[in-house]
Amino acid sequence: MRNLPDCCWGKGVMILHFSFKLLVSRRKIFCRFSLNKQYRVLCHASVDTLWQKIINLADVSWHPIINQTNVPNGLVPKPGLIYQVVTRFTPIPIRIFVEQVCPRELLSVRFLAIPGIENRVTYQVESTVCGTYVSYSVTLRGWLSPFLWWVIRPYVARVAANLAHAAERVAA
Template sequence: MILNFSFKFIVGRKGFSFRFSLARTYRVVSSASVDVLWEKLINLGDVSWHPLLTSTNVPRGLIAKPGLIYNAVTRLMPIPIRVFVERVRPCELLSARVLAIPGVEKRVTYQVESTVCGTYVSYSVTLRGWLSPLIWWMIRSSSARVAAELASAAEQVSLQAQG
């Protein structure tokens, strides 16, 4: 787990202000193949494995593409949030921006890479804005489980395919 904080106190003509940013990366190793992990990740209609999301308005089977905007409902509060898919590199990287409330910007990045030890899954969260400390306090424990839950769901799919 990698954690970075940035806090800037700015004095200007209009008074005092501050900028807060937080970046955290979680990484787990999985026995599932890159292809199985990637298929589980880009199927935006099935977020049953995700500890922060309950559902999306994306039809099952629709895969992530750059420029796609969809709605998702969080487990913490039953309010819809908008998700904008920024970048997709097949079997490698998925980056999205979460547009929930003014005062906070959340960017998430998933990376999948195959190594000799297994397949690594990385989940990075970057929060910016004056509400970031409050939002981070609310999602911290669930964010820590995202990569592990994705790996677990992909491993179950792999076991079902073998059995």
């Protein structure tokens, strides 16, 4: 057996927070849905290699949902950048807004797709004694979110693992 700290034994961690509320106001019923899901995977690539894979918005070959983007090679994401992606589900382009970037730590984007759905995605990189952890967090809000979650759930579960494997292939 290897002598590793307890934090190293798990290859992936998943955290789920789900909220569903029915609100009655002025004789109308409102439905409020919120889902926060985080996937965390241990990667043996360096922080720099992993970060370069995340911020390379032109190469999303590792992403199970996104097929292509309109970002030119070499463009570094900055807050306020809006670009388009085409998903593997539909040929209709979806706009993405870069909300927050902390170099070598965090990239947060918001999908501007359909009214009734708010989709925020956060990539987070953390270096530990065990290796580099990459976290992929999805936050869905809106009345159409349960349907969207039903469609993308199997693909979202693979994003962090695919990203880690792609970074490890580059590092090898």
